[in-house]
Structures are given as C-alpha cells and as structure tokens.
Amino acid sequence: MTDKEADRLLVVDDDPRIAQMLIRYFEDNGYRVTAVGNGAAMRTELSKGKFAAVFLDLMLPRGESGLELLKELRNTSDVPVLMLTGQDDVTDKVVGLEVGADDYIAKPFHLRELLARLRTVLRRRTASDTGARQEVNGEESFSFDGWRLDISRRKLTSPAGDDVSLTTGEFDMLVIFVKNHGRVLSRETLMDLTRSRNLEAFDRTIDAQIVRLRKKIENDPKDPTLIQSVRGIGYVFTGRPG
Known part of the structure; x- marks a missing residue:
C-alpha cells in the first residue's frame, strides 16, 4: 500500500449524520474519508483504488446486509473491515468475526474509541506486513x-x-x-x-x-x-x- 492509500478510509453507512460525523472526525485526525450509503457505491469506490480500512454498517437500505457485503468483499480483498452496528449482541459479533471482520463496534460509539480501534487494526496490519518483508x-x-x-x-x-x-x-x-x-x-x-x-x-x-x-x-x-x-x-x- 502506498503512502497515499495508507490514510484513505471508506465509510459504508446510509445514515448521513453518522457519515458526516465520521468524515469530520477522521479528517481532523489526518485521514481522507469517502462515504457511501449502499453496496453498489461501495463496490464502485473499491474498484477505483485501495483503502486502508472500511467502516461497514451492518444494516443498509433496501434489505442489504453488511454481513453479505463483507462475505463478498472477502472473496477478493483482505482490506481491514470494522463493522458498525446498532445491535450489541454477542451472536451478531461472533458471526461478523466469523465472516471476516477485523473488529465489531456497537452504536452509539465514542469517536475516540473508534479511532483507537482503527489504529489498533492498522498497527496489526503494519506489523504483519513488516514481518513478511523481513x-x-x-x-x-x-x-x-x-x-x-x-x-x-x-x-x-x-x-x-x-x-x-x-x-x-x-x-x-x-x-x-x-x-x-x-x-x-x-x-x-x-x-x-x-x-x-x-x-x-x-x-x-x-x-x-x-x-x-x-x-x-x-x-x-x-x-x-x-x-x-x-x-x-x-x-x-x-x-x-x-
């Protein structure tokens, strides 16, 4: 991943308030954020280039499932994915992790915690890639x-x-x-x-x-x-x- 890709985040959430909140907060912390509201738009953005991580909402409009989108994504990419959900259910969390999520965060969340979770996931990825290069x-x-x-x-x-x-x-x-x-x-x-x-x-x-x-x-x-x-x-x- 290039330096230009290392700070790019993709938010997939149909709630414009949450999307705007994440854009403002993460851009204030040095990231570049693209926000979309459905699976089709997610696919389009991912086809254009690489992202450091994806924030993916569990429930999307018109019956789209974040878990199904994650399954689809995992067939072609290992980009870190942090699931966002309004349900803090252990079963849902296990299913999300089983499908391939890197982390699972229940709404409402604190932005500082979300940033910390993201940095933890990215540190793990960097450590893994560094080990491979060595x-x-x-x-x-x-x-x-x-x-x-x-x-x-x-x-x-x-x-x-x-x-x-x-x-x-x-x-x-x-x-x-x-x-x-x-x-x-x-x-x-x-x-x-x-x-x-x-x-x-x-x-x-x-x-x-x-x-x-x-x-x-x-x-x-x-x-x-x-x-x-x-x-x-x-x-x-x-x-x-x-």
Whole structure:
C-alpha cells in the first residue's frame, strides 16, 4: 500500500449524520474519508483504488446486509473491515468475526474509541506486513499435504496449483499453526501469537477464525484432518510436511 492509500478510509453507512460525523472526525485526525450509503457505491469506490480500512454498517437500505457485503468483499480483498452496528449482541459479533471482520463496534460509539480501534487494526496490519518483508530474503515457505505456504509472498497454493485467498488474520493463523506443527495450542496462546487480544478477543473469536480457515484448506471442514480440535485445550495442526 502506498503512502497515499495508507490514510484513505471508506465509510459504508446510509445514515448521513453518522457519515458526516465520521468524515469530520477522521479528517481532523489526518485521514481522507469517502462515504457511501449502499453496496453498489461501495463496490464502485473499491474498484477505483485501495483503502486502508472500511467502516461497514451492518444494516443498509433496501434489505442489504453488511454481513453479505463483507462475505463478498472477502472473496477478493483482505482490506481491514470494522463493522458498525446498532445491535450489541454477542451472536451478531461472533458471526461478523466469523465472516471476516477485523473488529465489531456497537452504536452509539465514542469517536475516540473508534479511532483507537482503527489504529489498533492498522498497527496489526503494519506489523504483519513488516514481518513478511523481513522474510523475503529468506524465501521462507512450507509445504504440507500438497499445499504450499509462501510466507515471503504471503501466498497459499492448493495441491491443484490454485491460489487461495486468505485474509491477513487467516494467513497469520495458518503460519502459526504450520510453524508449531504437532504442538497443541490453547486459544489463549493463539490470541497472543496472532495479536488478537487487541480486538477485545475472546475464545469464540479464535474459534470463528479457525472455522473460516478450515473452509479454505480442509477437504471436509466438518471433519477436519489438518487443524484438529483438542477438547478442553485448543487446537493442533497435523498436516504432513512435504
């Protein structure tokens, strides 16, 4: 991401008062903000260029669902997404995180907290990207069960030779598992290693992310053979090297 893209934010919310409030506040804090009110406009803006992060409302006009838009977005992009919602429901929060949100914020929110949450998400992304750049010269990569995980290029290739799109969180989680092959990792350990504690993380956040990862790398996500659950403890990666 270029310097010009690093301060661009996209707000997707049909409430003009909230949109204007976010524009004023974040622009006062050095960001450039584009605000749209529906999914079509979101797609248009994303097709024009990259953004550092997206604020996405859960409920949009004409029955549009922020979760459905997030699912669509995750098929093509790992841009950080912070969900905004009028419902402070744990189930909704878990669903949002399972789909691929980087954070989930209930309305009404304090603008200073929103800024802090954004900075936390962006710090995690910067730390992740920096780590990847440091490994470029080493060309670090791993193979398991026909899969190839190229850390330097942040790329996952399936046994069939297809590129598999992973969000930043999913990629980082898989790297942790592969590097700790055969070691049982507790949810607390996974939260620490993936920096998820910065998200007000809880056990089900980790579970939701693993559900997403299994859907992408397991032949049968309901009967996983690569990332296995260890009752009462956490998870273990059992993929065969090579």
